[in-house]
Amino acid sequence: MDQNLQIVALAGGVGGAKLADGLARVLPSEQLKIIVNTGDDFEYCGLYICPDIDTMVYTLAGIANPTTGWGRADESWRVHEERIRLGSEAWFRLGDLDLAWHLERTRRKHSGESLEAITTWQTRAFGVKPGVLPMCNEPVQTKVITRGQKILDFQEYFVRLQCEPEVSGFVFHNAETAKPLLAAIEAIRAADLIVICPSNPWVSIGPILAIPGYKEALTGKTIAAVSPIVSGKTIKGPAAKMYQEMGITPSAEAVANTYHELISHFIIDTEDAACANRIKSRWGIMTVDTNTIMRSASDRETLARFVISFALGINR
């Protein structure tokens, strides 16, 4: 790839981390910055937990758990099993290896370090080269509004209730007063291409865009999104279910409708090839289909190359 190419990825959890890993495999580390959702962050048993940042770092470090989609590979559950034995409330499972990092992040947080500084330390400790940037240093909390107007903490909805409640909307607490990282804004300004990874548009990309400054910085940039919805379903996570419950038929087209003001390029799965022209003619977004399902490291790399080539018109 072009030596001077600067790419910024916006991502949430599993799907986003896979494409970010693909980008990290095809780009020198100094050419890639990844801005990660922190709306899912929460405090649990006193520990400060950043699920999306951890999924990102573990994925880039090659130690993510391939089965669960969260946590680490070769994990053990000695602490968790004892929590259960004691009769603790343990709906959020904490693996032993995962816990080691939660402890250190929390220690640093309590000693006054910013999430940005902590995340930089984290990437080094885990041997991750590209810059991983939390969307902001302030705590922003994604809340899920249910049909019955109950407001749930995201992890309560996502993990404890297994995405069971019907959603009617979302709020991103404190997003309006949070500030985007200066490093993130500078990376966006310097970027030749912004990649919106196949993450949940509502609760992974939504919180990032809700912070004043990101949308403005993104205006006029070349922005390529990869649809997280394939054949009306999501590979992982509740995005399709959320579209449905908000009264929108889940589809790649629905994702295009969500992002249309923002993106210049859209990558959909070959399964959805039929809607490419409709998206193009409706919003003027350059749309193309390819295999977007990343089963292997090689799939991640192939999709990353495809996105860059398509969005920047580079043929290789």
Add this chain to the structure above:
Amino acid sequence: MDQNLQIVALAGGVGGAKLADGLARVLPSEQLKIIVNTGDDFEYCGLYICPDIDTMVYTLAGIANPTTGWGRADESWRVHEERIRLGSEAWFRLGDLDLAWHLERTRRKHSGESLEAITTWQTRAFGVKPGVLPMCNEPVQTKVITRGQKILDFQEYFVRLQCEPEVSGFVFHNAETAKPLLAAIEAIRAADLIVICPSNPWVSIGPILAIPGYKEALTGKTIAAVSPIVSGKTIKGPAAKMYQEMGITPSAEAVANTYHELISHFIIDTEDAACANRIKSRWGIMTVDTNTIMRSASDRETLARFVISFALGINR
């Protein structure tokens, strides 16, 4: 033992927990209440840790680590080893099983439960029958003043610096505004005998007595202390070193001098038998010698029976 006998023990960590365990072995659980020092409590990596309460509960549950004197038997170190591998600051070792309980205590603390309620839950979870009462619900912090007038947090002094610095005094932050547990005061009022376990007079028993209300409730009671100093040394912990550094020759006699306003009975080791008469004639404290070193469960039980018999004049 007498069915109506009510005994209250005051204790800190290891030595205190051993005698409390002896008392628990010879008394029906409803006849024993143990008031435990919480001046060592601290927050570490976001976790709320109560070293003395945990040592007490683990000892009474028969799962204390017999080698280290802290933490649990059959402990594993998967989390700790990963902390080290990541390069975390990990001077306070957290065992996997131990961590499970720290997480649940912290969760309950954050959800607003009092330390008293949490400790009651803890004793049930660990199958401990006698009442274990934290000295207070409010956070009181034992601070060690060093020769150079540096003020150290207790765990910093005790664990991180391995009791290395020379001490010149102690402060118990917030002790003056803390309130003794009502259950503790009621237990003292109803008690036929108060046992001051062989814990550190300065930093285990000292913080309890520093809370307004305990000394008043103890006035006029039959109070028996067991010397934590044998032949000028402590079995475990820095009590003797502290006496030395404060300009007092460490001895059973020095412990009697510390407690003389409070206690009616004093139990010293046979090694120190020679000073029994001096203590008796100087302070009028009934003093007797016996083997106070508890190597086995049976030693704990024997000492517990001895203390009760001696202090209450019961012969059995």
